[in-house]
Amino acid sequence: MSSLPEQCCTLPPFKTDYKPVGEIFMIKVEGQDELEIYSTGSSEAKTALVAIFDIFGMHNNTLQGADHLAKSSGYRVVLPDFFRGQSWPVDNIPPKEGRPFLNKWIQSVGSWEKVRPGLLATIEYLKANGVTTIGAYGFCFGAKKLMQGAHENLFKSVALVHPSFFQPEDADNVNVPVALLPSGGEDQAVMNGYWERIQQKPIAKNSIRQDFLDVHHGFASARSNWDDPELAKRARDAYKVMEKFFHDTL
Template identity: 60%
Template sequence: MGSLPDQCCDIPPFKSNYTPVGKRITLDVEGKTPIEVYLTGPSDGIHAIIGLYDIFGMHSNTLQGADYLAKQCGYQVIVPDFFRGWSWDVDNIPPKEGRPYLNARIQERGSWDLVRPDLLEVIKYLQSDGKATLGAYGLCFGAKKIAQSAHLELFNAFVCAHPSFFQPQDADNISVPIALMPSDGEDKAVMDEFWARIQKKPFADKCYRENFHDMHHGFASARSNWDDPRLAQRARDAYNVMTKFFKERL
């Protein structure tokens, strides 16, 4: 399964007063409590992008990124709350219970067995709304869910930014173009081996990698600081990469 990077356990998220511009709705999931999702961007059109958040859930910085992406690419972006209101406490980094507890807790609350039916329900909703091509981006924890969802073959393109829990073999199930955006906080050997495996795919020429080695883990999600000019620009740079990639691949 892999583990959380050191920086994910050490660097607290930035707090923000940002007010998201989208809306929230709930979707029924068979056998589970309904899931709330955040929708932003135009609802017309046939393209949509699902955003899979980090361990801090529906953090305002993460939703600010979703708003920015939707505005830049002109597609609807939907962020499901897989944790159902729970998320790791923003004031508990580094975790007082220790890293093994944080690692185990996130894997428990965000296991693939729990995320899978939610993700399928979100896709069902988007398809019923006329969305014919779907992309997905994963931030930290969400990037691992991207890798685990690949075998569903329901997406046209993936983006993984500063992944957590990654292993090189996660590349083996990827069957559509992917963009990889590692930061300074991930294991570079894992990132390089993952990318090397992607380069053996028949669609390798449609994949893209941009390193953000000048940035810390989580710089495009809860650990972004849109009030800091440099950090805000690098977060925008990351979403601009996503925009270009999705517009070319969806």
């Protein structure tokens, strides 16, 4: 697996006084502890988006983005806490233990084997509560999780925002439309290689790429800054791209 982008290891998240407007509840996961879910938007919505956060977990900047997307799209948006409250500390970037330690930590607490049961339980919960169509979006580490599960076709379409751990071959098992939103913090050769492979697949006609090369890695999740007019605009731009993509593909 490829490594984290440089900016992921050097740029801390922005602090915020934002108060999330959604609700939190627990669901059961077979073979694991209960999973906390943040849910925002109408509980009556028939379409839902599952969001997978970055290494900072249920950070309020990420939840603010979910609130924004739910309000603008009319979808229900849910964020499962796959880290069970043990996300990477916001005050430990750059990691004092070194980058290899951070990589090892992510592969441990955020392995596909640990994420998959909770992801399946979240999908089952949504379906049991009236949701008929489900898409997903992932930031950083979360985008990689969507690629690791791509062969299972769990979602009707997926958006990948400033991805980490990516490699071009991640495109090979994708069978649903993809929205790729790289920032200026990712390896563009990898992003281009991934996108070239997507273009060779039938899903290409419904897939989109929108570059945000003028902003840093994490600009739409924990490293977003909704108090900065320009950064807030670029975050909203990214969510607008995702909203249109999901409206077109779900």
